[in-house]
Amino acid sequence: MRKVFQADLQQIGEDLIEMSQRVAEAMERAWDSLANADVDLAQEVIAEDAKIDFLQTQLDERAIDTLALQGPVASDLRMIVGSLRMSASLERMGDLARHLAQLARLRFPKRAVPSAISETFSKMAQLDIRIARELGRLLDTRDLAIASQIIELNRELDKLHSSVFQIIAEESWQEDAPTTVDVSLTSRYLERFGDHGVSVARKVTYLVTGEWEPQG
Amino acid sequence: MRKVFQADLQQIGEDLIEMSQRVAEAMERAWDSLANADVDLAQEVIAEDAKIDFLQTQLDERAIDTLALQGPVASDLRMIVGSLRMSASLERMGDLARHLAQLARLRFPKRAVPSAISETFSKMAQLDIRIARELGRLLDTRDLAIASQIIELNRELDKLHSSVFQIIAEESWQEDAPTTVDVSLTSRYLERFGDHGVSVARKVTYLVTGEWEPQG
Numbered sequence: 515m516r517k518v519f520q521a522d523l524q525q526i527g528e529d530l531i532e533m534s535q536r537v538a539e540a541m542e543r544a545w546d547s548l549a550n551a552d553v554d555l556a557q558e559v560i561a562e563d564a565k566i567d568f569l570q571t572q573l574d575e576r577a578i579d580t581l582a583l584q585g586p587v588a589s590d591l592r593m594i595v596g597s598l599r600m601s602a603s604l605e606r607m608g609d610l611a612r613h614l615a616q617l618a619r620l621r622f623p624k625r626a627v628p629s630a631i632s633e634t635f636s637k638m639a640q641l642d643i644r645i646a647r648e649l650g651r652l653l654d655t656r657d658l659a660i661a662s663q664i665i666e667l668n669r670e671l672d673k674l675h676s677s678v679f680q681i682i683a684e685e686s687w688q689e690d691a692p693t694t695v696d697v698s699l700t701s702r703y704l705e706r707f708g709d710h711g712v713s714v715a716r717k718v719t720y721l722v723t724g725e726w727e728p729q730g
Numbered sequence: 731m732r733k734v735f736q737a738d739l740q741q742i743g744e745d746l747i748e749m750s751q752r753v754a755e756a757m758e759r760a761w762d763s764l765a766n767a768d769v770d771l772a773q774e775v776i777a778e779d780a781k782i783d784f785l786q787t788q789l790d791e792r793a794i795d796t797l798a799l800q801g802p803v804a805s806d807l808r809m810i811v812g813s814l815r816m817s818a819s820l821e822r823m824g825d826l827a828r829h830l831a832q833l834a835r836l837r838f839p840k841r842a843v844p845s846a847i848s849e850t851f852s853k854m855a856q857l858d859i860r861i862a863r864e865l866g867r868l869l870d871t872r873d874l875a876i877a878s879q880i881i882e883l884n885r886e887l888d889k890l891h892s893s894v895f896q897i898i899a900e901e902s903w904q905e906d907a908p909t910t911v912d913v914s915l916t917s918r919y920l921e922r923f924g925d926h927g928v929s930v931a932r933k934v935t936y937l938v939t940g941e942w943e944p945q946g
Binding site for chain 1 (some may be wrong): 766794797798801803804807811815816861895899903905907908910911914915918919
């Protein structure tokens with residue numbers, strides 16, 4: 515019984531790592547589709563998101579079965595409940611990558627991202643990809659130094675997000691209103707992706723230390 | 731033991747109802763603060779959101795303790811795991827109301843919402859408030875007709891959300907870029923609030939029928 519239980523926990527951990535790898539890839543491809551107005555790539559990202567959703571459903575079913583069959587307590591119980599939370603955050607990260615791809619598709623053959631803002635968004639997307647990749651490493655190694663790094667990457671992301679609204683507020687901003695909308699939503703999606711990454715990192719920290727990290 | 735368990739389940743149900751009532755109130759007051767540029771009210775909404783967060787933490791602790799002490803299986807187990815999901819959605823609805831209040835505070839003494847769009851947003855906010863109130867009734871009665879109603883209210887909300895972007899795309903839209911940003915983010919917050927409401931409604935439906943409703 516104990517052996518089966520350890521195998522279940524192991525599998526849940528591996529599913530989380532796989533989800534984090536897939537959302538890293540989804541963000542990488544979504545950003546490429548948006549930056550290059552590549553509608554085929556956008557289409558692929560949108561289709562692939564269903565697989566991330568499926569992974570979440572599968573992980574959640576496994577977690578619930580483990581709760582039912584093994585009746586875990588203490589740290590094992592918290593680990594499983596925590597996994598349900600983390601899978602929800604990772605699934606949402608996949609959705610946000612999909613939103614970017616959907617925007618690329620909606621505006622095709624036009625590029626949704628004006629050149630004045632393209633470099634900032636590129637940096638934000640790179641931070642998102644790094645956050646998702648580091649999450650995979652964090653879930654694998656439970657090395658809490660990685661969690662701190664993720665929180666730091668997200669701070670940079672937040673600064674870039676704020677800078678987008680400063681750029682839009684400048685007189686030199688001459689884009690039309692629908693483009694301004696696209697830019698503000700894109701910035702929001704890129705920023706939220708990082709927030710969810712931080713949620714997962716905090717959850718891992720909590721599971722390792724038993725202490726909830728203060729926000730900020 | 732069984733009696734304690736039933737009391738725990740009852741309390742978790744009541745906590746969810748209280749959360750839904752508080753997020754309905756939060757949205758009502760957040761919208762008022764935004765529509766009337768009422769910075770004091772905005773401040774109150776922001777402060778009150780901490781109480782919604784606290785309710786979530788409390789509910790989650792209770793749910794985890796119940797899992798540990800009672801080792802529930804089958805439908806009871808799914809009900810408790812479902813509660814963790816629902817509390818996360820309700821907490822997020824509170825955050826979205828807070829975002830609106832934060833925007834009201836940021837733009838004070840200016841009104842963040844231009845008059846051209848104010849009526850649409852007012853309708854969206856009313857739909858959000860109704861969705862949150864109906865959630866309270868749904869959680870209380872488990873009458874699935876209410877779940878269908880919530881999904882219908884959210885469809886109306888989505889239509890209004892789309893109409894916002896049509897209004898912005900018209901030539902008559904003469905607002906400056908930062909206002910356009912505020913409007914697009916406000917519309918997004920109002921729309922997401924409804925989505926989370928639908929998530930909760932679908933979860934209740936699943937718990938009552940055992941069948942997952944198709945999306946849409």
